[in-house]
Amino acid sequence: MNILESYDSYSGRLVTGEETVEGRVGAYLSIISARKNLNAFLSVFNEESLERARGIDRKIKNGSAGSLAGMVIAVKDVLCMKGKITTCGSKILEKYESIYDATVIKKLYDADAVFIGKTNMDEFAMGSSGENSAYGATKHPIDETRVPGGSSSGSCVAVATGMATASLGTDTGGSIRQPAGLCGIVGLKPTYGRVSRYGLVAFASSFDQIGPFARTVRDAARVLQVIAGRDVNDSTSAHVDVPDYVSGMKRSVKGMRIGLPKEYFSDALNSEIRAVLQKKIDTLKSAGAEIVEISLPNSEHTISAYYILATAEASSNLARYDGARYGYRSPQSKDLQSMYVRSRSEGFGEEVKRRIMLGTYVLSSGYYDAYYRKAQQVRRLIQNDFTEAFKHVDCLVTPISPTSAFKLGEKMDDPLQMYLNDIYTVSANLAGIPGMSIPAGTDKDGLPIGIQLLGKQFDEATILNVGDFLETVN
Ligand code: GLN
Numbered sequence: 001m002n003i004l005e006s007y008d009s010y011s012g013r014l015v016t017g018e019e020t021v022e023g024r025v026g027a028y029l030s031i032i033s034a035r036k037n038l039n040a041f042l043s044v045f046n047e048e049s050l051e052r053a054r055g056i057d058r059k060i061k062n063g064s065a066g067s068l069a070g071m072v073i074a075v076k077d078v079l080c081m082k083g084k085i086t087t088c089g090s091k092i093l094e095k096y097e098s099i100y101d102a103t104v105i106k107k108l109y110d111a112d113a114v115f116i117g118k119t120n121m122d123e124f125a126m127g128s129s130g131e132n133s134a135y136g137a138t139k140h141p142i143d144e145t146r147v148p149g150g151s152s153s154g155s156c157v158a159v160a161t162g163m164a165t166a167s168l169g170t171d172t173g174g175s176i177r178q179p180a181g182l183c184g185i186v187g188l189k190p191t192y193g194r195v196s197r198y199g200l201v202a203f204a205s206s207f208d209q210i211g212p213f214a215r216t217v218r219d220a221a222r223v224l225q226v227i228a229g230r231d232v233n234d235s236t237s238a239h240v241d242v243p244d245y246v247s248g249m250k251r252s253v254k255g256m257r258i259g260l261p262k263e264y265f266s267d268a269l270n271s272e273i274r275a276v277l278q279k280k281i282d283t284l285k286s287a288g289a290e291i292v293e294i295s296l297p298n299s300e301h302t303i304s305a306y307y308i309l310a311t312a313e314a315s316s317n318l319a320r321y322d323g324a325r326y327g328y329r330s331p332q333s334k335d336l337q338s339m340y341v342r343s344r345s346e347g348f349g350e351e352v353k354r355r356i357m358l359g360t361y362v363l364s365s366g367y368y369d370a371y372y373r374k375a376q377q378v379r380r381l382i383q384n385d386f387t388e389a390f391k392h393v394d395c396l397v398t399p400i401s402p403t404s405a406f407k408l409g410e411k412m413d414d415p416l417q418m419y420l421n422d423i424y425t426v427s428a429n430l431a432g433i434p435g436m437s438i439p440a441g442t443d444k445d446g447l448p449i450g451i452q453l454l455g456k457q458f459d460e461a462t463i464l465n466v467g468d469f470l471e472t473v474n
Contacts, residue, residue: 001024025050028116028162029049032116038148041163042085045116049072052114053070067226068222071165072165073113073168074154074158076155077118079102079104079170079200079201080099080101083098086098087135089125093201093326103233107226119167120133121133121150121151126355127151128151128174129147129148129406129408129411130147130150131147132352134349139408142447145408148183149178152187155167155213156213165219166213167212170203171208173429177437184439184450186438188224190224190228191457192457193236194228195227196227203314203317217249218246221246248461251468255290256288256395258396260291260292261398265399270402280470281397283473284397294392295385307419308371309372309430312372314359328343330345351415354415385431435454439471
């Protein structure tokens with residue numbers, strides 16, 4: 001069995017009986033235990049996933065199986081699954097058991113996917129390296145002295161190594177696309193509002209989106225197909241029809257207009273990354289796409305705007321962890337005040353505390369106008385830049401990350417360096433547009449380099465089509 005095969009290529013063999021879901025789950029479980037040192041999972045559903053696989057095998061046999069029958073999925077530990085622990089990578093939720101299923105979980109379950117476990121992540125999805133987890137850092141699958149990217153570190157590593165067919169991550173400022181780029185797989189952040197956030201533990205509610213990691217664009221499209229759509233439990237999920245993504249993949253880019261934002265290809269861009277991207281751009285050109293240089297003039301403000309707005313929202317969302325209702329309560333507390341202070345001080349990690357303080361500061365009266373309101377205005381300007389660009393082009397091509405996978409510990413003492421790593425990804429979240437990372441090549445050390453495709457709001461179909469084309473024309 002090829003453990004790294006895509007769902008699209010093995011699912012046919014499940015139907016003919018040459019392979020079983022149980023066999024595949026068993027193979028993934030053995031990789032999970034063989035590569036435990038990567039620290040990709042926080043909980044593994046050993047018996048339960050095998051049991052479920054046997055049930056799906058029976059459904060496949062009698063012809064009643066759903067559209068993702070036998071796809072094996074790992075879930076970022078920020079999504080609620082009824083009866084399961086949801087830690088969010090934090091000590092404060094170490095024992096928190098979810099009392100309901102997230103909408104995405106319910107939908108995938110109904111499509112007959114199998115869940116294999118919950119994955120490691122930066123605490124409350126705050127980070128770009130996977131090192132901020134209270135349960136230890138996740139390691140890069142090719143070089144264990146390096147980071148796999150974050151915050152959806154475990155979900156990415158699970159798919160890159162053959163511990164699952166696909167996985168769910170969340171992307172508030174790049175947390176699906178950046179690790180996908182660093183580990184050489186596909187990661188898709190849908191349009192804000194495309195996928196219901198019901199049952200996703202909130203970090204920054206106006207940015208967060210759930211999306212898939214997969215080994216092929218087609219597999220990512222299949223997952224999106226199932227999880228997309230309006231949900232009455234999330235008022236920000238959009239009333240927008242969901243097209244048939246796979247049949248929309250024409251394997252052609254002829255006549256398309258593809259934009260290159262000049263601010264993303266400045267002299268500061270690493271030369272190896274530039275060379276890898278240029279090859280892909282040449283491929284698109286020779287297949288009949290028109291490559292157009294465009295400008296996103298407010299690009300230089302994206303990091304500042306993101307880290308003001310996302311921390312502001314986080315400081316408010318994380319106020320609920322107070323030791324009273326659920327989660328960790330300090331045994332040291334003597335009265336109400338000390339219970340709040342001690343539970344939060346002992347329960348949250350350094351980066352989360354830094355964000356709560358930053359967010360509280362930018363929202364405080366006296367600073368609100370100078371920081372929060374200003375950043376909201378800048379967000380609008382960034383959105384306008386994209387609206388203007390998409391009048392002239394169908395999608396954009398950009399780098400995904402300023403470097404390939406960096407060393408563990410390299411940026412941990414310098415938060416600003418860590419934040420700057422998100423320079424190419426946060427704009428999609430500020431603008432609410434869809435973005436996808438696909439493998440583009442490797443650097444001189446054999447580490448993966450990704451390429452990012454950005455689309456118009458609710459036009460995942462176009463970037464999926466271009467991504468599928470690039471993946472199949474090598
Ligand atoms: N790296 C970014 C941050 O730390 C994005 C995180 C995310 O997308 N969840 O905020």
